[in-house]
Amino acid sequence: MSSLEISSSCFNQETKLLLSPPLAEGSAFEPYRSNQIMPPMPGIKKKRHFLSEECEPLRGDMDEVEEKSKDIINFTAEKLSVDEISKLVISPLCGAISLFVGTTRNNFEGKKVISLEYEAYLPMAENEVRKICGDIRQKWPVKHIAVFHRLGLVPVSEASIIIAISSAHRAASLEAVSYAIDTLKAKVPIWKKEIYEESSSWKRNKECFWASNN
Amino acid sequence: MSSLEISSSCFNQETKLLLSPPLAEGSAFEPYRSNQIMPPMPGIKKKRHFLSEECEPLRGDMDEVEEKSKDIINFTAEKLSVDEISKLVISPLCGAISLFVGTTRNNFEGKKVISLEYEAYLPMAENEVRKICGDIRQKWPVKHIAVFHRLGLVPVSEASIIIAISSAHRAASLEAVSYAIDTLKAKVPIWKKEIYEESSSWKRNKECFWASNN
Numbered sequence: 001m002s003s004l005e006i007s008s009s010c011f012n013q014e015t016k017l018l019l020s021p022p023l024a025e026g027s028a029f030e031p032y033r034s035n036q037i038m039p040p041m042p043g044i045k046k047k048r049h050f051l052s053e054e055c056e057p058l059r060g061d062m063d064e065v066e067e068k069s070k071d072i073i074n075f076t077a078e079k080l081s082v083d084e085i086s087k088l089v090i091s092p093l094c095g096a097i098s099l100f101v102g103t104t105r106n107n108f109e110g111k112k113v114i115s116l117e118y119e120a121y122l123p124m125a126e127n128e129v130r131k132i133c134g135d136i137r138q139k140w141p142v143k144h145i146a147v148f149h150r151l152g153l154v155p156v157s158e159a160s161i162i163i164a165i166s167s168a169h170r171a172a173s174l175e176a177v178s179y180a181i182d183t184l185k186a187k188v189p190i191w192k193k194e195i196y197e198e199s200s201s202w203k204r205n206k207e208c209f210w211a212s213n214n
Numbered sequence: 215m216s217s218l219e220i221s222s223s224c225f226n227q228e229t230k231l232l233l234s235p236p237l238a239e240g241s242a243f244e245p246y247r248s249n250q251i252m253p254p255m256p257g258i259k260k261k262r263h264f265l266s267e268e269c270e271p272l273r274g275d276m277d278e279v280e281e282k283s284k285d286i287i288n289f290t291a292e293k294l295s296v297d298e299i300s301k302l303v304i305s306p307l308c309g310a311i312s313l314f315v316g317t318t319r320n321n322f323e324g325k326k327v328i329s330l331e332y333e334a335y336l337p338m339a340e341n342e343v344r345k346i347c348g349d350i351r352q353k354w355p356v357k358h359i360a361v362f363h364r365l366g367l368v369p370v371s372e373a374s375i376i377i378a379i380s381s382a383h384r385a386a387s388l389e390a391v392s393y394a395i396d397t398l399k400a401k402v403p404i405w406k407k408e409i410y411e412e413s414s415s416w417k418r419n420k421e422c423f424w425a426s427n428n
Contacts, residue, residue, distance in 0.1 A: 100311075181388075
């Protein structure tokens with residue numbers, strides 16, 4: 001499977017969001033460069049949340065109006081915190097939280113990796129993650145779903161993605177997390193640049209649905 | 215399935231460990247009371263670690279001696295931290311960390327739960343968790359395994375158990391975490407007391423292997 005080789009670009013946090021970005025000419029799946037598509041990157045404490053439903057404050061009394069479910073989707077240049085993201089899906093109605101954390105490995109195909117750099121075609125990426133949340137809710141009785149993806153440079157051992165899902169009983173959140181990361185790798189347009197000691201290359205995820213088209 | 219009803223006891227952190235605790239007369243599976251079996255409960259920063267192998271310091275260079283695998287098993291009265299436990303399994307060799315967090319739900323069979331109280335037959339519980347770690351290593355190529363169980367009172371929405379497993383690729387840690395929590399529920403002698411608004415009762419886990427014997 002050939003890798004998608006595209007020119008490198010400098011990732012920075014002062015990039016602007018195209019409100020209605022057009023698809024790149026000649027390729028529906030060519031990733032937008034970070035200076036075209038990245039929104040201003042807010043910190044973890046003021047991050048963008050896309051809520052599928054209105055949020056109700058947590059209530060201690062189970063007889064009161066039931067807490068509404070949340071889908072929290074975030075692409076950010078900030079370092080991801082397992083603790084903060086797991087707290088977003090806590091619910092007094094739930095006995096289980098399952099999480100997946102994708103981290104940068106120090107090696108790939110025998111080469112020493114220094115860091116990874118991620119870029120996404122953001123509007124499409126957000127839509128695809130939102131669809132995955134919808135699919136999950138069709139398949140499993142989960143409560144809250146949080147999907148956070150870091151963009152830009154991610155050094156070795158740091159997290160590029162964290163998925164956290166809560167449910168009343170454990171089977172739902174365990175199965176939903178596996179489904180979420182498998183489907184995200186296959187369907188969400190995110191590119192990574194592996195930065196080796198002496199070279200680098202951009203790649204789409206080898207599992208992505210359009211990988212076999214080239 | 216009937217629940218195991220036993221008298222309540224006051225859990226405290228100043229209890230002593232019986233070095234060779236005998237089984238309770240009349241029932242091989244009657245839980246030891248906390249004042250018989252609980253060791254002094256160290257804080258999260260000075261917790262007891264049972265390492266299956268010696269630990270090597272993390273090395274940045276993948277050409278150096280490979281970092282050894284760790285099984286970190288801890289029963290503690292301290293509040294559990296997802297962040298601290300996930301950090302214990304980070305490895306530069308790994309691209310995946312999967313976690314399961316079991317939390318106290320605010321309801322059980324239509325009754326409002328105030329908190330849960332956990333007790334374990336500690337020597338057997340530790341052995342069983344160690345066996346589960348061994349089984350996992352037979353089945354999946356995982357790197358580090360951390361299993362932390364809180365004992366004593368666990369209020370609604372707080373964690374009673376956190377399992378974190380790292381692996382080079384995600385399938386191994388995702389499958390291993392599911393196996394770990396399923397097997398722990400079935401095999402590890404841990405009892406929980408559900409404390410309702412107006413009553414309480416001790417129960418073994420309904421999935422435990424001796425549940426059908428009574």
